[in-house]
Amino acid sequence: MSALNATAHSPTPAPASAAALASQNLFTALRAAFPADLDAVAVEATAPDGTPLHYTWRDLDEASARIANLLASLNLPDGSRVAMQVEKSVEAMLLYLATLRAGYVFLPLNTAYQSAEIEYFVGNAEPAVVVCTPGNFGWVSKIAFTAGTQHVFTLGDDRTGSLLDRAAQHAGQHTPVARAADDLAAILYTSGTTGRSKGAMLTHGNLLSNAQVLKDYWGWQATGGPDGGGDVLIHALPIFHVHGLFVAIHGALINGSKMIWLNKFDPKAVIAAMPRATVFMGVPTLYVRLLAEPGLSREAVRNMRLFVAGSAPLLIETFKEWQQRTGHTILERYGMSETIMLTSNPYAADARHGGQDERRGATVGFPLPGVGLRVVGDAGQPMPTGEIGNIQVQGPNVFQGYWRMPEKTKEEFAEGPDGSRWFKTGDVGRIDERGYVHIVGRSKDLIISGGYNVYPAEIEGYVNELPGVAESALVGVPHPDFGEVGVIVVTPRPGALLDGDAILAALKSQLANFKIPKRCFIVPELPRNTMGKVQKNLLRDAHKGLFA
Ligand code: MLC
Ligand code: AMP
Numbered sequence: 001m002s003a004l005n006a007t008a009h010s011p012t013p014a015p016a017s018a019a020a021l022a023s024q025n026l027f028t029a030l031r032a033a034f035p036a037d038l039d040a041v042a043v044e045a046t047a048p049d050g051t052p053l054h055y056t057w058r059d060l061d062e063a064s065a066r067i068a069n070l071l072a073s074l075n076l077p078d079g080s081r082v083a084m085q086v087e088k089s090v091e092a093m094l095l096y097l098a099t100l101r102a103g104y105v106f107l108p109l110n111t112a113y114q115s116a117e118i119e120y121f122v123g124n125a126e127p128a129v130v131v132c133t134p135g136n137f138g139w140v141s142k143i144a145f146t147a148g149t150q151h152v153f154t155l156g157d158d159r160t161g162s163l164l165d166r167a168a169q170h171a172g173q174h175t176p177v178a179r180a181a182d183d184l185a186a187i188l189y190t191s192g193t194t195g196r197s198k199g200a201m202l203t204h205g206n207l208l209s210n211a212q213v214l215k216d217y218w219g220w221q222a223t224g225g226p227d228g229g230g231d232v233l234i235h236a237l238p239i240f241h242v243h244g245l246f247v248a249i250h251g252a253l254i255n256g257s258k259m260i261w262l263n264k265f266d267p268k269a270v271i272a273a274m275p276r277a278t279v280f281m282g283v284p285t286l287y288v289r290l291l292a293e294p295g296l297s298r299e300a301v302r303n304m305r306l307f308v309a310g311s312a313p314l315l316i317e318t319f320k321e322w323q324q325r326t327g328h329t330i331l332e333r334y335g336m337s338e339t340i341m342l343t344s345n346p347y348a349a350d351a352r353h354g355g356q357d358e359r360r361g362a363t364v365g366f367p368l369p370g371v372g373l374r375v376v377g378d379a380g381q382p383m384p385t386g387e388i389g390n391i392q393v394q395g396p397n398v399f400q401g402y403w404r405m406p407e408k409t410k411e412e413f414a415e416g417p418d419g420s421r422w423f424k425t426g427d428v429g430r431i432d433e434r435g436y437v438h439i440v441g442r443s444k445d446l447i448i449s450g451g452y453n454v455y456p457a458e459i460e461g462y463v464n465e466l467p468g469v470a471e472s473a474l475v476g477v478p479h480p481d482f483g484e485v486g487v488i489v490v491t492p493r494p495g496a497l498l499d500g501d502a503i504l505a506a507l508k509s510q511l512a513n514f515k516i517p518k519r520c521f522i523v524p525e526l527p528r529n530t531m532g533k534v535q536k537n538l539l540r541d542a543h544k545g546l547f548a
Helices: 018-021 026-032 057-073 090-101 114-124 134-146 162-167 204-217 242-252 269-277 284-291 316-326 404-413 456-464 500-508 536-543
Strands: 007-009 043-044 052-058 081-085 105-109 131-133 152-154 184-190 199-205 233-237 258-261 279-282 306-309 331-336 338-342 372-376 391-393 413-415 421-431 437-441 448-451 452-454 469-479 482-492 521-524
Touching: 026 090, 026 204, 043 057, 057 105, 057 162, 081 090, 081 114, 081 134, 090 105, 090 134, 090 162, 090 242, 114 134, 114 184, 131 134, 131 184, 134 152, 152 162, 152 184, 184 204, 199 204, 204 242, 204 338, 233 242, 233 269, 242 258, 242 279, 242 331, 242 338, 269 284, 269 536, 279 284, 284 306, 284 316, 331 421, 372 456, 404 413, 448 469, 448 482, 452 456, 456 469, 456 482, 456 500, 482 500, 482 536, 500 521
Parallel strands: 043 258, 081 105, 081 131, 105 184, 131 152, 233 258, 233 279, 279 306, 306 331, 482 521
Antiparallel strands: 007 372, 043 052, 184 199, 331 338, 372 391, 391 421, 413 421, 421 437, 448 452, 469 482
């Protein structure tokens, strides 16, 4: 790499197999990787009442075919969105697979979202189908029908609801609809700095190329697992974001690997599953919570091969403590909704980086094969190696743009001198002498709490609407469990008497729980610089010790 130009084009292109695979329906590629023995167990899960559940590969194939046939029977227009807001279950994953299979566009929504949030997403995406929990049918269907959605089904985490009832009437065979690499497969909403969420449009080609690259890069194994098969993944993340939905599910399926499926993250259940597994993926909070368990020992992890962390910065203390307790080095990687995975620490030392690379803490490793990553200054000039700047990326994994927001899409891409397009990640970082990428901050005003994104502008907008509030500022402060949490500082209108707890209670009825600030302070005025801009850094400093 040039000493003057911190552009880290990955030294290896994406494997040819990734390019070839990328021009087909993602489901077809995943299905092709199912093992020959379709009666082998593909997913071990537990029903909400504690009953053990086993799904064979044949079950996954047939059940996703039934749901795909149900979707096909609805005669939806091409490109229709299928929105899902349900508790995590294997059947929810099957709905995702069925949507791919039927050629429609999957739109997963966080179960924590409240009615105002759902109203926005459904109004913006105009899904043809909405699937919600039986308990939420009343309010969700009202929103959906008002927005023009024609079909609302229900799906409970105990395999109840109209979706499966209706799907049961359809055949268990289905030929996947042909899709090209550029065809949309999913829309993932990411909150916006202006308060309006943007739907990142991901294609079959984006998802498939990234899955194939990660299969090779992380050395997914076909044999040598604890039960005589290959790798076994513990799936403990929610399935409405990139990490749990794409990186974890695709990772296992494209390797024909069994999953031990937990509907909710429970550190004791994860540790209990480890002797039967080889791979685990988590946001940093999951690692912090696992470390708090006395049962986490070298004996418990004896069969584990790989621990992957990402979605938020992994503290070096957590990285080191994990090494000491388990003898394993966590592999940290970096990605986002718009790009899926971008960089990764190496799985094993290899010739690509001089044969001496290793997994390092406090870095996110190297650009993945096929990914270009550069660090530029505010005027777009390349930054010298080691210097901090804005991270921009390109590659087959980079999304098509924001749903129905061509102007916003244009703003978020920079043109290279050669006419190439670079996506502005909003992350700030540097590339060191050895080519490792370090994320040092964000230019976007964003708080990442326990792996969930919280955009201050959105929360401030709600608070500023409350009676008696003049203005507010949300800042992120360090937190031992969630990494970072929001603290809101509010000023009253003249004569108004505000109560911090009442403000938080009012927010709870309107916003997803993870967006609720952990503390609220009422102050006479916010600190401002000479330009009149709120000095959030001063507020952050003032409150940084709150949860120490
Ligand atoms: C829950 N709470 C949170 C929170 N999760 N507050 C802040 N941040 C969070 N992440 C709230 C709860 O509502 C509750 O509030 C209180 O905090 C305590 O909750 P808990 O019982 O401890 O939470 P729990 O249900 O155990 O959930 C914690 C968690 C979950 C860490 C398991 O947040 C989680 O699954 N996070 C993973 C997110 C993820 O998958 N991110 C990937 C994004 S993809 P109250 O008031 O009700 O008591 C991406 C790209 C990439 O970023 O690179 O991967
Ligand atoms: P999302 O919009 O939810 O996909 O979140 C993506 C953001 O998460 C990125 O832009 C980064 O800011 C952050 N992120 C993901 N992985 C890491 C990581 N390993 N270290 C630091 N930040 C990360």
